[in-house]
Amino acid sequence: MESVKKSSGAEEVITVDVQTAKDLLNLGHRYLDVRTEEEFKNGHVENALNIAYMFNTPKGRVKNPKFIDQVLALCAKEDNILVGCQSGVRSVYATIDLINSEFKHVYNMGGGYIAWVGTGFAVTKEHRNVDL
Secondary structure (H helix, E strand, C coil), rough: CCCCCCCCCCCCCCCEEEEHHHHHHHHHCEEEEEHHHHHHHCCCCCCCCCCCEEEEEEEEEEECCHHHHHHHHHCCCCEEEEECCCCCCCHHHHHHHHCCCCCEEEEECCCCCHHHHHHCHHHCCCCCCCCC
């Protein structure tokens, strides 16, 4: 694995680049996409779990108050989890919350989905039916 950065502070967020993220996924890590459902439907990393960290509202984005509970419904605190968003900002905050909730093996994907696509890695897109 190439690029790994640790943030300073109590949370100890470990951020990995997209190549390292891909390597971790190939080793069996789970990908947690914290973008909105709309963003997720426009394209996502294959086999990703989607739990929005923020919701779009008429007054702007608001944090999902059930985020940790929703993650706990799908992941154990001992699971190896790679967290990603659109550009790498929301995923840092989501990773901090997961670490503070005693998740043991959580990594942030730096650059997010934009960096993933920019590297040319495969994505999955929802198919929409078009009425003619």
